[in-house]
Amino acid sequence: MSEVQDDVxxxxxxxxRLKERTDRSYGQLARRLAMNTSTLHRYCAGDAVPVDFAPVERFAALCRxxxxxxxxxxxxxxxxxxxxQRNRTASAPATDSAVAVHDGSLPETAEEPQTRQSLPEEPAPNSSPRRPWYRRRRLLVTAAVATALLATLGSLSALPDDDRSRASDSVRGADPTRTTTAGPRPTPTAWPKPSSTSPSPGASHTKKPSPKPTATAGSPSKGTGRQRPxxxxxxxxxxNSHVWQAGCGHDYVIxxxxxxxxxxxxxxxxRTWAASLSAVHGRQTMVEISVQGRTSTAVVLEALRVRVVGRSAPVAGNAYAMDHGCGGALTPRYFDVDLDMDRPIARPVRGNDSGTPIPAMRLPYxxxxxxxxxxxVDAxxxxxxxxxxxxxxxxxxxxxxxxxxxxxGRPFRTTSIGALPRYAYDTSARTWGPYS
Incomplete structure (x- = not known):
């Protein structure tokens, strides 16, 4: 029993170990694996073993x-x-009666020897066994049909040629007065099945067109549950591009x-404040992107790319800081973008929660x-x-x-503050002053 527990x-x-490598909970992993949260927890706790390797393979791929x-x-x-399996086999009862019932046979009773004595003796090995009644009946019917057919052929052969032709035509259901021509016989055609009601003498024998199908080709049939992609x-x-560092730190150039x-x-x-002043993000633009599927079908986010469509000299004006600097215990994970590079890329960076690192978000997701x-995205x-x-x-x-x-509909815009004058708001004096 200890060996069984060791393997499990x-x-x-x-x-x-694979689960702890991610930053997701059991519930988040279970939703992505399309299974119950308690089931996944039992697998990781050793209380159950999946009978199929497919969910384990998906779990491994999700945990990279x-x-x-x-x-x-x-x-x-x-x-x-x-x-x-060895554990279940060892714990299952191995009695004769259980095996007999599982195999579909009844356990023997005290009256079985008397029942066996009342049965007829088996035939000798050299004697042919007697056929069942249903096989004997099939042979009798076959013999009767063969006898009737031979009798009919014999009576036809005894007739003259002229009578024999008429008789054979009547057997085929043909008109006895029709004339036959020499040459190969025409290929027989399939006759239509007779309808359940006999047609009237004046009724037309034209075939009625079948009703048109209600569903077009390729369209999903009702009740099948299949849907076209x-x-x-x-x-x-x-x-949202107006996200501030730690909720309070940001610069605008006005x-x-x-x-x-x-x-x-x-x-x-x-956003409203910056739009009314034609303000431009100074030095940094943080974009918060919320992505969601339209249905329960999974959508894989494969890659995130950066496209710079314009570079010019920094905007002239003043830099206005939204605070004197603030910070929080939580630094979310993000994608870092250096816009000064010729080909900027979105590089995943891990976050921090009161000293506990938050793993970086890596695509695909x-x-x-x-x-x-x-x-x-922090650009x-x-x-x-x-x-x-x-x-x-x-x-x-x-x-x-x-x-x-x-x-x-418009590109994001970020400008350098460089050596621009920088101001901060003094709440006590209710005025902007030099940033210190």
């Missing part, structure tokens, strides 16, 4: 297991399944003096209607006024595509 627990231990780890996981799964975009997204700039807004009002995801520049947007590649049910993520 070794398999469960590898599952737990290496090829060697997948081979080891398959080997341990085989040992765990075999151990559970959708041709539209399988996911939805929204983007071509106005401090006396004409209103106080800093609340973070939720930043799956989303659905029940399991949305938020992508945070920075120190030397240009950059216009850019993002491209998100997706795949679902054999289809692939790319969505453009921008600022309501």
């Amino acid at each position: 627990q070794e398999f469960a231990a590898l599952l737990r 297991a290496t090829a060697e780890e997948r081979l080891e996981l398959h080997r341990l799964w085989i040992l765990a399944v075999a151990a559970r 959708s041709t539209g975009l399988p996911l939805t997204w929204s983007a 071509s106005r003096p401090p006396q004409q700039v209103p106080p800093p807004p609340a973070p939720q009002d930043a 799956r989303v659905s209607a029940e399991d949305p995801e938020v992508l945070l 920075r520049t120190t030397g240009c006024d950059c216009s850019w947007y993002l491209e998100l590649d997706w795949s679902s049910q054999g289809r692939t595509g790319t969505v453009r993520i921008d600022d309501h």
Whole structure:
């Protein structure tokens, strides 16, 4: 029994190590694997072993297991399944009566010897066994049909040639007065099946057209549950580019003096405040992208790319800081983008929660209607006024595509603050002053 537990627990231990490598809970993993949360927890705890390796393979892929780890996981799964089977075999009762009932035979009783004595003796090995009644009946019917056929052929052969021709025609159901011509016989055609009601003498024998089918070719039939794959975009997204560092730190470049700039807004009002002043993101633009599938079918986010469509000299004006600096205990994971590179890329960076690291989000990643995801992009520049947007590649049910993520139809815009005058708002004096 200890050997059985060792094999199962070794398999469960590898599952737990793979699970701890991710930042997802049992519930999040179970939703992506289309299984119950308690079932996945029992597998990882060693309380149960899956009878099929398919869910284990999906679990390994979701946890980004290496090829060697997948081979080891398959080997341990085989040992765990075999151990559970040995355990069930050893614990099952092995009595004769149980085996007899399982095989479909009844257990012997005290009256069986008398029943066997009342049965007729088996025939000798050299004697032919007697056929069952249903086989004997088939032979009698066959012999009767053969006798009737021979009698009919004999009576036909005794007739003259002229009478024999008429008789044979009457047997075939043909008109005895028709004339026959020499030559090969025509190929017989299939006669239509007679209808259940005999037609009237004046009725036409034209065939009525069959009703047209209600479903067109290729369309799903009612009641089958099959649906034609959708041709539209399988996911939805929204983007917010006015996200501040730790909820309070951000810079805007505005071509106005401090006396004409209103106080800093609340973070939720930043878009309206910046649009009214024609403000441009200074030094940094943080974009929060919410991605969700339209249905429960999984959509795989394959890659996130950066497209810079314009570079120019930094915007002239003043830099206005939204605070004197703040920070929080939580730093979310994000994609870092250096806009000053010739070909900027979105590099995944891990986060931090009060000293506990948060693993970086690496694509590909799956989303659905029940399991949305938020992508945070942190784009920075120190030397240009950059216009850019993002491209998100997706795949679902054999289809692939790319969505453009921008600022309501326009590219995102980030400018360097360089040596621009920088101001901060003094809440006590209710005025903008030099940043210190």
